[in-house]
Amino acid sequence: MSEGILAGFGLIEGSAFVAAPLGGMTLAQLGADVIRFDQIGGGLDHHRWPLAADGQSLFWAGLNKGKRSIAVDIRAEEGREIVRALIEDTGNLLTNFPARGWLAYEQLSARREDLIMVALTGNPDGSSEVDYTVNPATGFPWATGPRNLAEPLNSVLPAWDVAMGELSAIGLLAADRHRGQTGQGELIRLALSDVAFAMVGHLGRIAEAQLGGHDQPKDGNYLYGAFGHDFITADERRVMVVALTARQWRALVTATGTGEAYAAIESATGHDFETETGRYEGRDLIAAILRPWFAARTLAAVREGFAGTGVSWGPYQTFHQLVEEDPRASIANPMFEQIDHPGVGRYLAPRSPLDFARLGRLPVQRAPVLGEHTEQILGQRLGLSGREIGGLHDRGIVAGPGTPG
Amino acid sequence: MSEGILAGFGLIEGSAFVAAPLGGMTLAQLGADVIRFDQIGGGLDHHRWPLAADGQSLFWAGLNKGKRSIAVDIRAEEGREIVRALIEDTGNLLTNFPARGWLAYEQLSARREDLIMVALTGNPDGSSEVDYTVNPATGFPWATGPRNLAEPLNSVLPAWDVAMGELSAIGLLAADRHRGQTGQGELIRLALSDVAFAMVGHLGRIAEAQLGGHDQPKDGNYLYGAFGHDFITADERRVMVVALTARQWRALVTATGTGEAYAAIESATGHDFETETGRYEGRDLIAAILRPWFAARTLAAVREGFAGTGVSWGPYQTFHQLVEEDPRASIANPMFEQIDHPGVGRYLAPRSPLDFARLGRLPVQRAPVLGEHTEQILGQRLGLSGREIGGLHDRGIVAGPGTPG
Secondary structure (H helix, E strand, O other): OOOOOOOOOEEEEEOOOOHHHHHHHHHHOOOOEEEEEEEOOOOOOOOOOOEOOOOOEHHHHHHOOOOEEEEEOOOOHHHHHHHHHHHHHHOEEEEOOOOOHHHOHHHHHHHOOOOEEEEEEOOOOOOOOOHHHHHHHHOHHHHOOOOOOOOOOOOOOOHHHHHHHHHHHHHHHHHHHHHHHHOOOEEEEEEHHHHHHHHHHHOOHHHHHHOOOOOOOOOOOOOOOOEEEEEEOOOOOEEEEEEOOHHHHHHHHHHHOOHHHHHHHHHHHOOOOOOHHHHHHOHHHHHHHHHHHHHOOOHHHHHHHHOOOOOEEEEOOOHHHHHHHOHHHOOOOOOEEEEEEOOOEEEEEEOOOOEEOOOOOOOOOOOOOOOOOHHHHHHHOOOOOHHHHHHHHHOOOEEOOOOOO | OOOOOOOOOEEEEEOOOOHHHHHHHHHHOOOOEEEEEEEOOOOOOOOOOOEOOOOOEHHHHHHOOOOEEEEEOOOOHHHHHHHHHHHHHHOEEEEOOOOOHHHOHHHHHHHOOOOEEEEEEOOOOOOOOOHHHHHHHHOHHHHOOOOOOOOOOOOOOOHHHHHHHHHHHHHHHHHHHHHHHHOOOEEEEEEHHHHHHHHHHHOOHHHHHHOOOOOOOOOOOOOOOOEEEEEEOOOOOEEEEEEOOHHHHHHHHHHHOOHHHHHHHHHHHOOOOOOHHHHHHOHHHHHHHHHHHHHOOOHHHHHHHHOOOOOEEEEOOOHHHHHHHOHHHOOOOOOEEEEEEOOOEEEEEEOOOOEEOOOOOOOOOOOOOOOOOHHHHHHHOOOOOHHHHHHHHHOOOEEOOOOOO
């Protein structure tokens, strides 16, 4: 079995919640040796929902797969020195802890000049912010929901944290490339609000607002600027149907036999459904013609009717339906494996979505138990003797697995 | 001015819509030389909404900043040969076009053995899928929306496309590092459904469903597993307030003077609001106590009252309010610059959110006009003479800017 495309890349991670852990895990699942350090007893995310029946965090287990764990008393100077020595040894640090005091770049790089450090913050000024407080500011919650709803609606997926986690990995790899060429390290700052507002800009929403466009109103499950809508099937399932391109539109019209109806509507209204703008402006008419077609068919019949037609569509699924009905979320998909989570049970866990034709994908490694690798790391990476490690344990500076959290 | 941390990294991009263009742009904004090739007249995303008043796509302009553009007839063998020669010259290809036939890895790598190619698809079997059809399958739309809403709700932000774009950049950089060490190229396949379902797994939702947990019900703007909720202010604005950690909870209680009320509720109900689970289970009670505090204050008074307290909160903003009221989305934030978009006007455009302490951030470069760099690229990269380039123009194999789209 291959070592993974990032074999030899080491990273120290001091983190909590989604973005920093996801950034580290993304690299760990590509073969990097990622050591997450935590306060003895666990960090702020150690009990984050969803939880297993025994209270263990399925969230923590999901976002720390393939890492090694060291538990250290980072409130004590002796514990901090252990973390600093690991950072010096590894040369790469990813953290969403405050990058000051004992974790200031100036201090750390004084010991290792070519250090690469990615420091995540809420806002560019270093103040705090989480996905759930940044998202309301982006504009998207006011554009989400049924047409006549008077309230903004948050995203349940922490999408900005996800984007930030991936960007932190990009920053690390880009700086590693630069260090390879120049020998220079880097401090990279990344703010969650910058990640979010940059994306609002990239998607054209800032320009639209500044150039006098109206704010996109809440529009249910209609897609903005072309045709896309949801429909109820005969067995009371829901499906989403999209005609973003002219080819998708023609496929949809052909598969549902609605060509004559649409020709009549185009001629009566002047809409041109061959164009994206025409489909967007005529979206209520398009949906009204399609609705009976779906209402007369079960989800299975829709699936059969659209197979091989080029129609762009998909079923709505609950989390349960995803794991019970969708072969893409099963071991039929080589991305997924069943893993054992100590004390919790077996469940499906994903490898990296990146599939390397030559090197393959690394097998899933479960998340560590907190402190699982404390002794191994102190011995291997810092060269401490068993006696020295025992002393650290005795003084409460480090902890192995099984320490109450 | 620095060249950027990815100076010297070249990429050919054959793309449309969000993921592949975003992946290429993320690298371009770090200094990579990214050449996007398009069919003469523009690709499928050339007129994607939002649009400017003159019909130009603000979406296209947003997702292609800092790239160079070559317009080629990729339906003609002679045009395809130009693209293949550019790929051979550059050694890196990112595409969401079908990776077969003239764009098959086997063909391309026969000409450049160490080629790195990232091939994006909808599903792992190569079939098509877009963000708007994958998202319904993930489970999130059934967990989004007001409590008693009977329908699923899509995300307006194409979050899976965003994650896929960033992951494609990670794949390119990881493979580039590996090539530097081994001389080997790679073909990397990445499917949108894998990106989405892996994230559902990373966040613990697959394990929760498989281990017998219930599906998280729609719960308005409550945060899952701790306390977070939205409130209306005296001036009819909305704010989101979060108490994910015990410290945030204590700050909120102190700032709003609700300590006595919560102590009474804890003693009456048995909830322990010091724990995440306690705050989640008592979320309706917590919100009911806080509601009058916000109703009695304007947004400005809330902002003043929370300043320096450690309360985690933020205002809801429309896209307009974001650009009109939020200094983080203005040139007061060094991430943003005003740029000129030919024929459209001036608006705020973001640099990379990654801020490099040593190298700085590159200035924003607007998106190219389609075909703006056709002649430059043919001359510089392929060494064609003016006469040869003129011949390609005459035969309609390439086009410069200004060709009707």
